[in-house]
Amino acid sequence: MRIVFFGYGELGATVLRGIAPHHEVLLVLTHRAEFSGLGEPDVELAAAELGLPVRYSATAREPDLHEQLRDLAPELIVSTNWRTRVPAEVLRIPERGAVNTHDALLPAYAGFGAVNWAIRNGEEETGLTVHYMAEELDTGPVITQARVKIGPHDTAGQILERLLAEYVPVTLEALERVAEGHRGEPQPPEGASFYHRIGVEDTRIDWRDSATTICNLVRGQSDPFVNAWTTHRGFRLWVKAATRPTRAHGGTPGRIVKADYGGVVVASGGPGDGDDRGVVLLQVSTETGPPVRAIDYFTTFGEYLH
Known part of the structure; x- marks a missing residue:
């Protein structure tokens, strides 16, 4: 034709x-x-x-x-x-x-x-x-x-x-x-x-969400697309890869809990999410740096992601 x-x-x-x-x-x-x-x-x-x-x-x-x-x-x-x-x-x-x-x-x-x-x-x-x-x-x-x-x-x-x-x-x-x-x-x-176009504000992580919702956001916004992100110490932090822990990690959403499961565990969700709480960050990057392992990026725990 x-x-x-x-x-x-x-x-x-x-x-x-x-x-x-x-x-x-x-x-x-x-x-x-x-x-x-x-x-x-x-x-x-x-x-x-x-x-x-x-x-x-x-x-x-x-x-x-x-x-x-x-x-x-x-x-x-x-x-x-x-x-x-x-x-x-x-x-x-x-x-x-x-x-x-x-x-x-x-x-x-x-x-x-x-x-x-x-x-x-x-x-x-x-x-x-x-x-x-x-x-x-x-x-x-x-x-x-x-x-x-x-x-x-x-x-x-x-x-x-x-x-x-x-x-x-x-x-x-x-x-x-x-x-x-x-x-x-x-x-x-x-x-x-x-569905509307996806902008940077549409990919921000809400740590009040369940672990499944957050992990789906991270994998749904993987490279080559705009990544999911949060803020750490006032600066944007891109989340390149994440997974769920084998048991729930509750508490204050966004609190950096510990190093485990090959990454860094962050509390997420609420009591209504049951076992679907807590996210393991595996790979992150700053706005100016290359992707790095989360366990290499986070040097202290007890802080919060927003």
């Missing part, structure tokens, strides 16, 4: 490289590398390697871009990790519409940070959904999906790697279905949810 590709970052580049040998890519639309401070030139680099024309846009709202798209007359727009809402008038230009590959099992986890939120919420499964694009973000009919299990200790970085391996196969399968005239299945209202 004759395609215009919208994408950004590693995810976008992965899909572009995967579909280019099988379809005629007329134009690659991407954001500038410095878009929103993300600094990801992956799509423009992939397009250069493939010898494909590139255009930059933040919002795809430029009238001359719309005119260019109409002149190109694509059969389909394919989107992966495009970071802004695509205008409705753009979605109507291609003969077969526009499709997007989203990193969740829609209708759940529409929006942003789906991998992170799924792990933070303790989900046991996530995946990818290729769907037709509608005016409302991530709500169009579903063409196909791929599923990935989430283990109890899996991190967001690990799940991202597994999803990356599925992006090209599931997108190519969806494009075959589109070419055959498949119009997708409407998303049911049951189980539908939308």
Whole structure:
């Protein structure tokens, strides 16, 4: 099919490289590398390697871009990790519409940070959904999906790697279905949810939470994402890895209790959390230093994390 590709970052580049040998890519639309401070030139680099024309846009709202798209007359727009809402008038230009590959099992986890939120919420499964694009973000009919299990200790970085391996196969399968005239299945209202973008303030540890909630936050915000954090002696401390102790450690939430279990135990939760109290910090880093073992970083106990 004759395609215009919208994408950004590693995810976008992965899909572009995967579909280019099988379809005629007329134009690659991407954001500038410095878009929103993300600094990801992956799509423009992939397009250069493939010898494909590139255009930059933040919002795809430029009238001359719309005119260019109409002149190109694509059969389909394919989107992966495009970071802004695509205008409705753009979605109507291609003969077969526009499709997007989203990193969740829609209708759940529409929006942003789906991998992170799924792990933070303790989900046991996530995946990818290729769907037709509608005016409302991530709500169009579903063409196909791929599923990935989430283990109890899996991190967001690990799940991202597994999803990356599925992006090209599931997108190519969806494009075959589109070419055959498949119009997708409407998303049911049951189980539908939308999540906002994750900022630094959304990853701060609340030591009043249960051990499971805190550990899910830490693994859900593992590298390469914004890490979970707390403050120690008034300075931000990133928590890179943590686990639960084999018995509850209660008391005042945030108190640094002792060195044990290969790390440093911090009290968390409240009486209502029962055995689900206490977190073992395994690896931390300051804002200016490299990751270090928690037992090497903390030299005194009885202080508090906030």
